[in-house]
Amino acid sequence: MRKPLVITAAAAVAAAAAYFVYSSAGRDGATAQRAVLEPGAPLTAVQLPPDLSDTAKIGKRAFDAVCAECHGDNAAGRNGMGPPLVHKIYEPSHHGDAAFLLAVRNGVRAHHWKFGNMPAQQGLTDADVKGITRYVRELQQANGIK
Template sequence: MTLKTSLALVTVLAVAGAAFWTTRSPSEAPPPPLAEGEETLVDVLVPAEFSPQARMGRMAFDAICAACHGQNAAGRAGYGPPLVHRIYEPSHHADASFFLAVQNGVRAHHWPFGNMPPQDGLTRADVTAIIAYVRELQRANGIE
């Protein structure tokens, strides 16, 4: 991927993220920015390399998902669960569940973080790449 393509993707994701946050109601205010060294809910071993698709997914995840699900999908206390967790292993939450979560939101059922609103502005290709990133993180942490 060229630098120009990467910058274009980051710009598109930033605009999509801004559109999402500005359409939320005051009761659904965005979480504060991630603090350096912020404690995560689980320890995540990050692979040395990701596939090209997962690298794209990582950029999308960092732009849209990390605000609640934490860096490297390790969860964020008070905001969102870790996706690198056995609850989200493919046999329990298939890839289709990620597509549905993005499209429809999720009612809280496994964790005490409240409901997840739908995530507007992500294409099917974006979600596919995010899933690739999360699945590669999961495999690196023994979740298959």
């Protein structure tokens, strides 16, 4: 009775992984190949918004200083290091703004990706995280994630 459930769950995980690899790699096969082979390579292409709000501009500076090392430039992710935050998984209806604050304060146990656990981040105030979150949300909106 549990065997069909396990098989269905395994198939869903495999399908989700395949979707991520192919949807985040871009349109040409060479990009997909590079993303898989090159450590630190961006995991998705990010369209930049035409203009950022003042809060998002401040958040970008904090993001670049603390988050980009793992989450990549413009939150595109880095192969083998950290997931893209410009991704449907992080849309507001699935990971609300409070999730970003909790992740910074407490760290995050790996659950959507195989990058390992995210440690708590030191030196960021709640205002810094609010700016970072605004920056990520504006990037998401520019990329059709609402």
